[in-house]
Amino acid sequence: MKLSERKKKILQIVVDDYITNAQPVSSKSITEKHMKEVSSATVRSELAALEEMGYLSQLHTSSGRVPSIEAYKLYVSELMDKGKLTGKELGAIKSAFAEQSGNLEAVVKNAAKVISELTDYTSIAVAAHDRDDVIEKISIFPFKEDAALLLIVTDKALIRDKFISVPEGMSEEQLKNANRLIEKAFVGKKLCEAMDATVEIEEQFLSYKTIFDCVIDAISDYVNDKSEDVVLEGEDKILNHPEYAEVDKVKNFLSVVSSKDKIANLLSDDNDIEINIKIGGEDKDIPEDCSLVTATYSAGNVKLGTYGVIGPLRMDYQKVISVLEGVGKILEDMINKK
Amino acid sequence: MKLSERKKKILQIVVDDYITNAQPVSSKSITEKHMKEVSSATVRSELAALEEMGYLSQLHTSSGRVPSIEAYKLYVSELMDKGKLTGKELGAIKSAFAEQSGNLEAVVKNAAKVISELTDYTSIAVAAHDRDDVIEKISIFPFKEDAALLLIVTDKALIRDKFISVPEGMSEEQLKNANRLIEKAFVGKKLCEAMDATVEIEEQFLSYKTIFDCVIDAISDYVNDKSEDVVLEGEDKILNHPEYAEVDKVKNFLSVVSSKDKIANLLSDDNDIEINIKIGGEDKDIPEDCSLVTATYSAGNVKLGTYGVIGPLRMDYQKVISVLEGVGKILEDMINKK
DNA sequence: TGTTAGCACTCTAAGCTCCTCAGTGCCAAC
DNA sequence: GTTGGCACTGAGGAGCTTAGAGTGCTAACA
Numbered sequence: 154m155k156l157s158e159r160k161k162k163i164l165q166i167v168v169d170d171y172i173t174n175a176q177p178v179s180s181k182s183i184t185e186k187h188m189k190e191v192s193s194a195t196v197r198s199e200l201a202a203l204e205e206m207g208y209l210s211q212l213h214t215s216s217g218r219v220p221s222i223e224a225y226k227l228y229v230s231e232l233m234d235k236g237k238l239t240g241k242e243l244g245a246i247k248s249a250f251a252e253q254s255g256n257l258e259a260v261v262k263n264a265a266k267v268i269s270e271l272t273d274y275t276s277i278a279v280a281a282h283d284r285d286d287v288i289e290k291i292s293i294f295p296f297k298e299d300a301a302l303l304l305i306v307t308d309k310a311l312i313r314d315k316f317i318s319v320p321e322g323m324s325e326e327q328l329k330n331a332n333r334l335i336e337k338a339f340v341g342k343k344l345c346e347a348m349d350a351t352v353e354i355e356e357q358f359l360s361y362k363t364i365f366d367c368v369i370d371a372i373s374d375y376v377n378d379k380s381e382d383v384v385l386e387g388e389d390k391i392l393n394h395p396e397y398a399e400v401d402k403v404k405n406f407l408s409v410v411s412s413k414d415k416i417a418n419l420l421s422d423d424n425d426i427e428i429n430i431k432i433g434g435e436d437k438d439i440p441e442d443c444s445l446v447t448a449t450y451s452a453g454n455v456k457l458g459t460y461g462v463i464g465p466l467r468m469d470y471q472k473v474i475s476v477l478e479g480v481g482k483i484l485e486d487m488i489n490k491k
Numbered sequence: 492m493k494l495s496e497r498k499k500k501i502l503q504i505v506v507d508d509y510i511t512n513a514q515p516v517s518s519k520s521i522t523e524k525h526m527k528e529v530s531s532a533t534v535r536s537e538l539a540a541l542e543e544m545g546y547l548s549q550l551h552t553s554s555g556r557v558p559s560i561e562a563y564k565l566y567v568s569e570l571m572d573k574g575k576l577t578g579k580e581l582g583a584i585k586s587a588f589a590e591q592s593g594n595l596e597a598v599v600k601n602a603a604k605v606i607s608e609l610t611d612y613t614s615i616a617v618a619a620h621d622r623d624d625v626i627e628k629i630s631i632f633p634f635k636e637d638a639a640l641l642l643i644v645t646d647k648a649l650i651r652d653k654f655i656s657v658p659e660g661m662s663e664e665q666l667k668n669a670n671r672l673i674e675k676a677f678v679g680k681k682l683c684e685a686m687d688a689t690v691e692i693e694e695q696f697l698s699y700k701t702i703f704d705c706v707i708d709a710i711s712d713y714v715n716d717k718s719e720d721v722v723l724e725g726e727d728k729i730l731n732h733p734e735y736a737e738v739d740k741v742k743n744f745l746s747v748v749s750s751k752d753k754i755a756n757l758l759s760d761d762n763d764i765e766i767n768i769k770i771g772g773e774d775k776d777i778p779e780d781c782s783l784v785t786a787t788y789s790a791g792n793v794k795l796g797t798y799g800v801i802g803p804l805r806m807d808y809q810k811v812i813s814v815l816e817g818v819g820k821i822l823e824d825m826i827n828k829k
Numbered sequence: 830t831g832t833t834a835g836c837a838c839t840c841t842a843a844g845c846t847c848c849t850c851a852g853t854g855c856c857a858a859c
Numbered sequence: 860g861t862t863g864g865c866a867c868t869g870a871g872g873a874g875c876t877t878a879g880a881g882t883g884c885t886a887a888c889a
Contacts, residue, residue: 179852192862197853215852215868294628294644302649306632306640314642314652388726389745392738400736407727517881530833535882553840553881 156206163188163199164208165232168220172467175395177217222433222466225444229430229470236475242271246476246483257310257457261384264460264480269387271476274464275410278384279420281449281456283309284345284376291339291368293317293332295325303371307344309455312375317367320360331361335368348373379421380413396442396465409440410463419445420459427481428474433466444468448477452488494544501526501537502546503570506558510805513733515555560771560804563782567768567808574813580609584814584821595648595795599722602798602818607725609814612802613748616722617758619787619794621647622683622714629677629706631655631670633663641709645682647793650713655705658698669699673706686711718755723748734780734803747778748801757783758797765819766812771804782806786815790826 156164166187170178180193180200188196200218203209208227209218220228238246249267250260261280269276286307294302299321305313319328339347350369388410397403409415419438428448434441446468447461460480462473494502504525508516518531518538526534538556541547546565547556558566576584587605588598599618607614624645632640637659643651657666677685686707726748735741747753757776766786772779784806785799798818800811 177852181852193852194854194862194864195860198861201854211853213869214854215850215870217852290632292632294630294642302642302644304640304642304652314649316649387749389742389749392742392745398738400730400738400741403738403741404727404730407730411725411727515881519881531881532833532835532883533831536832539883549882551840552883553838553879555881 160199160203161232163196164203164220164224165228167200167203167209167218168224168228168232171220172469175467177212177219179217182217220467225432225466225470229432233471236471238475238479242476243479243483245271246479250483250487258382260484261382261458261460262386264458264484265384265386268460268462268476268480269390272462272464272469272473273387273390273393274462274468274473275388275390276386276460276462277410277416277420278386278458278460279379279417280310280382280458281451282376282379282382283456284348285343286310286312288339288342288344288347288372291332291336293328293335293364295319295328301328303368305368305371305375312344313371315371317364317371320363323360327360328364331364334361335365338365339368344372344376348376378417380417383413383416383420385410385413385416391464394465394467396467402442405440406443409438409443419463420447420461428477430470439463442466444470446470446473446477448481450481450484452485455488457484457488498537498541499570501534502541502558502562503566505538505541505547505556506562506566506570509558510807513805515550515557517555520555558805563770563804563808567770571809574809576813576817580814581817581821583609584817588821588825596720598822599720599796599798600724602796602822603722603724606798606800606814606818607728610800610802610807610811611725611728611731612800612806612811613726613728614724614798614800615748615754615758616724616796616798617717617755618648618720618796619789620714620717620720621794622686623681624648624650626677626680626682626685626710629670629674631666631673631702633657633666639666641706643706643709643713650682651709653709655702655709658701661698665698666702669702672699673703676703677706682710682714686714716755717759718751721751721754721758723751723754729802732803732805734805740780743778744781747776747781757801758785758799766815768808777801780804782808784808784811784815786819788819788822790823793826795822795826 163183166183167178170182170186180196183196184191184193200209204211204218208221208224210221211218246267249263257280261278265276265278268278286309288305289308290304290306292304294304299319300316301319303313303315303317323331338350342350348369388407391397391406391410392403397406415438419436428446431439431445431447433439433444436445439445442465443463444466445461445463447459449459450457460477462468462477464473501521504521505516508520508524518534521534522529522531538547541562542549542556546559546562548559549556584605587601595618599616603614603616606616624647626643627646628642628644630642632642637657638654639657641651641653641655642649661669676688680688688707726745729735729744729748730741735744753776757774766784769777769783769785771777771782774783777783780803781801782804783799783801785797787797788795798815800806800815802811
């Protein structure tokens with residue numbers, strides 16, 4: 154059934170009001186604040202109709218209305234006004250990225266932090282793990298007798314620094330040789346190619362196999378396991394919102410949010426989509442009473458990662474979206490200017 | 492005033508009971524469960540005396556007693572029985588460290604995780620940042636036109652991998668030269684020496700100064716800023732304890748715990764002390780109603796870092812201490828065997 | 830002198846009723 | 860289709876009562 158313009162307007166008012174005040178919205182407050190041209194009785198019948206259609210519900214017969222999940226969905230897709238960042242907010246974003254090295258990790262951290270601070274929600278982020286990045290450098294440094302430091306750099310970032318254990322009896326010289334072989338085998342390859350490589354090793358180099366395996370493991374770990382690079386900021390922000398006044402709900406929320414694996418899953422689906430909104434239990438990993446708004450950024454051909462905000466259904470979507478867009482824009486500018 | 496043996500016994504019973512049940516302890520329950528040889532009236536007068544001395548308090552006239560901060564202090568220093576880990580717990584610790592590379596970071600993470608899981612409290616940890624570690628390797632890899640990857644390795648660990656920006660116009664060749672000079676200047680030095688070094692640079696190498704500065708900055712950042720390496724595990728565990736049934740308290744707790752700077756401060760004082768217990772507001776950075784139990788581990792001459800548990804005053808000190816000791820012991824074994 | 834039983838006292842927590850009031854649904858009139 | 864009027868509903872707070880846990884005190888006892 155199609156909604157009349159007036160119904161849309163009323164629904165928008167209800168959602169806006171509920172987002173702001175976290176209180177059921179009454180017909181009276183609607184007419185007083187936003188619709189002086191009609192009486193509360195009129196609005197009441199519209200509200201009853203909207204409830205019938207599944208967009209609103211009441212906690213009890215004599216309470217005002219609260220939006221349903223369907224209402225939120227409609228709200229973000231059709232009803233919501235577009236927000237605009239204040240100069241102050243833009244400034245905050247810019248200065249968050251002021252000191253920028255080429256370090257992707259730092260970018261992710263800063264982005265997560267500023268997003269959380271501006272929105273007052275918990276923010277989560279994960280750097281892009283692109284299977285198509287090209288390996289530029291692989292180095293193995295001997296370190297102690299039985300360990301070496303493995304370093305893998307792609308055209309985008311330093312992706313791996315990790316200690317690996319060196320087979321007993323392997324000399325530094327041999328390690329260097331192995332390194333040369335590995336470089337030859339992997340540099341210039343895409344991560345996904347390297348990951349699945351089955352290297353033909355000549356008889357005399359058979360002892361290098363362990364090292365090769367370590368390298369391949371390290372690469373495939375990186376490609377497959379995003380949870381390591383998940384960044385979480387403002388996990389305590391959720392407590393600022395009244396729907397989390399009960400400890401049980403907080404517990405539920407924190408148990409999702411403090412598992413980096415789960416977060417990584419949440420963030421991994423929506424590649425290539427600029428802004429993605431998941432409301433309520435649309436995804437099994439999102440707690441039922443939560444919404445997740447994410448944005449995936451890239452500048453030129455460099456994927457920067459996925460950033461998002463997780464919070465109550467009654468989230469200030471307008472603000473969150475404008476902050477995410479703002480961060481995206483400034484990041485893009487920054488990288489392009491470089 | 493010195494406590495009689497019976498008073499000590501009663502105080503221990505009260506603290507034990509309160510730690511277990513989180514309920515005020517009554518004279519009746521004491522006699523029934525632990526002191527059948529006397530009547531509750533006797534215990535009552537002892538309790539009144541202990542209250543007079545400041546070890547116990549009542550929420551209201553007809554409630555049982557709860558321990559004061561003083562009581563907890565006495566409890567951990569004198570009264571508490573020594574705990575012992577079960578075989579299962581020992582097994583859990585061992586298997587947590589089963590897959591061990593020489594990577595200090597991974598050790599810290601694993602330790603924090605297993606400590607949190609076994610104790611059911613939030614655990615925090617920070618790897619040792621020892622000013623006296625000796626620099627073994629410094630490498631600078633060119634990466635892109637204007638950036639390079641700086642790598643600093645000490646005798647203990649990889650301490651820094653960081654992108655630095657390269658002065659415009661500097662060739663790869665020059666960068667290699669700079670690297671050679673830097674290696675010559677720093678390798679073999681202690682971190683604290685390197686940090687304060689004022690390098691004499693010959694006229695013709697003046698353009699390398701920026702790079703030198705970057706290296707020195709990176710080292711002093713590392714020595715001074717421990718917050719980067721702070722690991723937090725089980726931040727949601729606090730919600731399992733009834734004293735955090737109110738959201739305000741949770742908020743207070745999380746706001747301390749989610750600031751890595753604050754945690755780093757908490758953990759930094761107690762160098763060289765094996766087990767350190769701070770109860771209540773002894774330290775301004777600990778929330779008033781929290782206790783912090785930390786242990787600083789080293790194996791041979793390798794400092795491994797400081798690990799700890801933060802939780803309610805009513806903490807299971809016995810268990811926490813035995814877990815921390817257990818982890819320490821297994822770590823030590825592991826490193827020594829190597 | 831320390832211990833004990835007995836008892837009055839205190840305070841909390843739970844259950845109950847009463848009342849208020851916000852907000853609704855419905856209806857008849859416009 | 861809109862409106863004012865009105866009865867109805869249910870939440871939530873105030874006030875009251877009661878049960879029960881636990882204490883402190885006292886007098887008697889060993």
